[in-house]
Amino acid sequence: MTQYPVNEKILKDDLYMAVNGEWLKTAKIPADKPATGGFFDLADNIEKTLMHDFEKMAATDTSIPDPYLTEAVKYYRLASDFEKRNATGYAPAQQFLKTITDLKDLADWQAKLKDLTFAGYPTPFPLSVEPDMKNTKVYALYADVPNLILPDKTYYAPENKQAPALLDIYRKMVKKLFKLANYPDDFAEKTIEMAVAFDASLAPYQKDSTERADYTKQYNPYSFADFKAFSTEVDLGAYATAITASKVDKVIVTEPKYYAALNKLINKETFANFKSWLLVKGLLAVSHYLSDDARVIAGEYSRALSGSKEAMKPQKAAFYLATSQFDQVVGLYYAHKYFGEKAKNDVHHMVEKMVAVYKNRLKNNTWLSQQTREKAIVKLDTLGINVGYPDELTPIYKKFKVDETKDLLTNDLAFTKIALADHYGRWNKEVDRSRWEMPAHMVNAYYNPSFNIIVFPAAILQAPFYSLDQSASENYGGIGAVIAHEISHAFDNNGAKFDEYGNLKNWWTDADLQHFEKLAQAMIDQFDGLDTEAGKVNGKLVVSENIADAGGLSCALEAAKADSDVNLRAFFINWARIWGVKASIERQQLLLSIDVHAPHVLRANVQPKNLDDFYTTFNIQPDDKMWLPAAKRVNIW
Structure with missing residues (x-):
């Protein structure tokens, strides 16, 4: 994402457009994607890097550094062999589909239900x-x-x-x-x-x-x-x-x-309709692994939802099939090759610093009782921190062995059985808290309430979110706010219901909980009904992420102010920059209906309005559009 000079003329009226407006004028959404900018640019760059590496490794096994990546490359070769995929067409899927069409009645389906489930059929x-x-x-x-x-x-x-x-x-x-x-x-x-x-x-x-x-x-x-x-x-x-x-x-x-x-x-009476539903679902599922025509057609509906203009090119589609099947394997490869130990240690230190800032803010919180405040600090002290990549590969990948004498779908169905057997085999066993829910090459981060842990994959630890070449203030406005955002999820309207061990348990006094719910409602009201080019925002849908955004930006701001070379202008500008996105109208409409995150432009513009330092940094006055009366500013954490 190219950085343009900030438009000072409109900064007091629209921070997002002041920072991203010039870029938006020329930014072009890739034909096979629904959006560009921010997270998407980082993902696109990683895609290019890894596609290049996979092409090189597919040409010769000698350059592959470990046996699990070898299997991923074998799978990629099968996925890339469109000559074979086109020649065989739907032949590899005939038995899979026939199993559905052969179902006689509800009793027949029930008798086969276990096997159908482990084979990947929907229920x-x-x-x-x-x-x-x-x-x-x-x-x-x-x-x-x-x-x-x-x-x-x-x-x-x-x-x-x-x-x-x-x-x-x-x-x-x-x-x-x-x-x-x-x-x-x-x-x-x-x-x-x-x-x-x-x-x-x-x-x-x-x-x-x-x-x-x-x-x-x-x-x-x-x-x-x-x-x-x-x-x-x-x-x-x-x-x-x-x-x-x-x-x-x-x-x-x-x-x-x-x-x-x-x-x-x-x-x-409904069995005939249900059987038809099974067949349509099954047909769609297998089509992505068959001919190129089938792959492209099977994506028409999802492209209509997202606004993507074209299907991915065959090689890119093959790459995504392989990396989704072996996501943690590919993530470890990416992290070890492209993510430095220095950056990992630096970010881990920043996370610890953000936790310390959060802890200090909890200690000095004015609306929590002593009892609730102490329990919140215990939860924060217990918070797990994962940065970069997991220490070990999830064992399931050691069971994935590609048979290159067989077709892509047959291999995929075999892996599905292995994965589902592993999944259901966990029942009533001790939870493995070392599992990462995202691979290291995914541009994202998360908080897991059941584990009380925050995770930052290596891929997000890049500019504009984070860079050793950026100032500390810029990094705090980027990755610092993201880090504190994930910490805040431990205390949003959902996360706050889990204790330090990740158990669903109320640790609040009644009075504190009522006050928190009033603050959460204020956050709902602040966003509810706001206009975007795609429609109005549903404040209740996006409240948890907005609570996390507000807490994240506020805590990152406090950390930035503690730095000797603080530059709050750079802090707020980078906050707006990381949300710079150009997306299709179809994608925007879809997200307004189903996404728990507010639209990017509102994440950039609304949260700074809740912070007094934003007004003094840019001299925002009551007649400026970025002004929000003090009584309407929402501060929770």
């Missing part, structure tokens, strides 16, 4: 194994809901204007895939309509994105007997027992309203 009641929210030492069984065709439940409302056009694109895409797979047109059309009808039947019983944003409400434990009682049409108990190979004592149901409707959704 209308997906079970997964995750840390028990109230006892994060062990893995528990969760019952979730399947993904809908449209992005969110709200799209199924009669007044939604986008839904008909999106469903039309979806139908046409799937019909093309059926044709490639040599299914008759009349069969394809009937199957698609039945699948769409089944999908629509699920929507009324699911939560929308705003409801799901309060993720602690996913914790609804049911006894084994009560879980079984959700359906008299299918044996949920037998299914849970089969995939865990054990007698399950409880199941945590994320959306009880959906499970209470299972008899209505899955029964003998």
Whole structure:
């Protein structure tokens, strides 16, 4: 992302445009991407670097530094062999799809359900194994809901204007895939309509994105007997027992309203629609591993949602297939080759410094009681810090062996069985807290409330977020604010409900919690209804990330001010710069509906308005558009 001079004339009215406006005039979104700038530019650069390396390694095994990366390169070779993929077409998927079309009835499906699950087929009641929210030492069984065709439940409302056009694109895409797979047109059309009808039947019983944003409400434990009682049409108990190979004592149901409707959704009368839904989902899943035509067609709907103009070129698509299958392997390769130990140590020191700043702010907090404040500090003292990359490779990758005599899909399905067996095999075992949820080459960061840990992959530790060549103030306005943002998630409206061990437990006094909820509501009100070119912001959907942004920027500001060479102008300008993004209108509209993050321009502009130092740094006055009356400024952490 090219840095242009700041436009001083508009800085007091629009910080985001003052910093990013000139860049936005000339920035071009890649045809195969929905956005450019900020995080995206870093990801694009890493993509180019790793694609170059993979091409080189694919040409000869002698340059590959470890056996696990060797398997990733073998997989890449298979993915890159479009001559073979085009020649075989849908032949590798015939048995996978036939397994679905051969299903006779609900009883037949139930009898085969365990094998279907381990083979990667979708189910209308997906079970997964995750840390028990109230006892994060062990893995528990969760019952979730399947993904809908449209992005969110709200799209199924009669007044939604986008839904008909999106469903039309979806139908046409799937019909093309059926044709490639040599299914008759009349069969394809009937199957698609039945699948769409089944999908629509699920929507009324699911939560929308705003409801799901309060993720602690996913914790609804049911006894084994009560879980079984959700359906008299299918044996949920037998299914849970089969995939865990054990007698399950409880199941945590994320959306009880959906499970209470299972008899209505899955029964003998709905089986034909359900079977069609299975076939359409299965067809879409395998198409990405077959011919190039199938790959391109199978992405039409997602490109319509995101606004990407073109499909990725074949080699790039092959690269992403390989790196997604071996993501942690590729991450370690990237980190060891391109991420220096000096930078890792420097950033780790910065994280420790931000934790110390946060701790000091908690000690001096004026609205928390002593009791709650002490428990918050205990949680902060227990916070785990991971920077750069994990110490060891996740063991599952040692089981992935590519058979180059077989096709890409066959290898992928074999890996799916290995991965799912490993996943369900964790049930009731001790939680492995060393697992990273992101690979080191991903430009992102996260806080895990169940582990009470913050993680910063190597890829994000680059300019404009962080650089040894940037001033300390610039780094604090970039990676410093990101670090403190992740720390703040431990104390946002969701994270604050977990204790220092990551267990869902209330450690607040009633009065403190009520005051915190009022502050959270003020943050909701500050963003709710704000206009963007794509529509209005839903303040409730984005509240947790906004609390983290506000806390992150405020704490990073305090850290920057403690530096002997502090430059608050550089601090705020780099904060605005890291959010410089140009995105398609389709992507913006989609994110407004489903994303828990506020639009980039608002992240850049609104949060500084809550800080008194912003006004003194730039001499912001009441008649400037960046002015916010003191009574409306929201400060939580």
